[in-house]
Amino acid sequence: MSQPRFSTCDLCDTHEGDVSGAFRVLAPGYHSYGGVRHFFGPAVVLRALEDNSKVRDLLATPGGGRVLVVDGGGSMRRALVGGNLAVNGAKNGWAGIVVHGCVRDVAELRAADIGIRALGTHPMRTAKLGTGEVDVPVQIGGVFVRPGDWVYADDDGIVISDRALHA
Numbered sequence: 001m002s003q004p005r006f007s008t009c010d011l012c013d014t015h016e017g018d019v020s021g022a023f024r025v026l027a028p029g030y031h032s033y034g035g036v037r038h039f040f041g042p043a044v045v046l047r048a049l050e051d052n053s054k055v056r057d058l059l060a061t062p063g064g065g066r067v068l069v070v071d072g073g074g075s076m077r078r079a080l081v082g083g084n085l086a087v088n089g090a091k092n093g094w095a096g097i098v099v100h101g102c103v104r105d106v107a108e109l110r111a112a113d114i115g116i117r118a119l120g121t122h123p124m125r126t127a128k129l130g131t132g133e134v135d136v137p138v139q140i141g142g143v144f145v146r147p148g149d150w151v152y153a154d155d156d157g158i159v160i161s162d163r164a165l166h167a
């Protein structure tokens with residue numbers, strides 16, 4: 001897929017004076033695991049605490065270039081995304097996944113044609129109890145992310161905006 005080139009640094013330079021809260025930057029701490037390092041799209045937002053049932057359900061639906069943002073509560077005890085989910089998300093046209101929590105199957109994630117950011121890795125998978133809240137605002141990395149916000153991720157960081165910022 002051809003991508004408009006954007007740079008989160010350039011976006012920050014352009015919007016540094018925006019004190020409205022429309023332009024936010026996630027605090028550092030998210031690492032890149034997917035085969036795509038540079039991705040963007042409108043956010044689908046999910047809160048899922050050590051249960052990835054809804055992550056799996058959403059990645060099985062058409063992504064249409066959107067980015068799945070998962071507030072996993074920062075859990076360092078379970079992995080919310082693994083190789084199968086990443087491949088499925090890529091196949092269904094998701095641009096990326098941002099996980100406030102852990103992922104696993106690092107080699108498979110690296111081979112998947114999708115952007116993945118997460119706090120770390122953990123080899124233990126989550127429960128599958130069907131819990132989780134879809135389409136809710138979350139607060140991760142010190143900022144709010146709301147359904148429909150735009151996400152821009154590259155090697156320098158992750159920007160959240162209430163509107164599209166690329167040309």
Ligand SMILES: O=C([O-])CC(=O)C(=O)O
Binds near residue numbers: 125
């Ligand atoms: O099944 C899970 O919970 C996560 C996983 O390992 C995968 O996506 O391959």
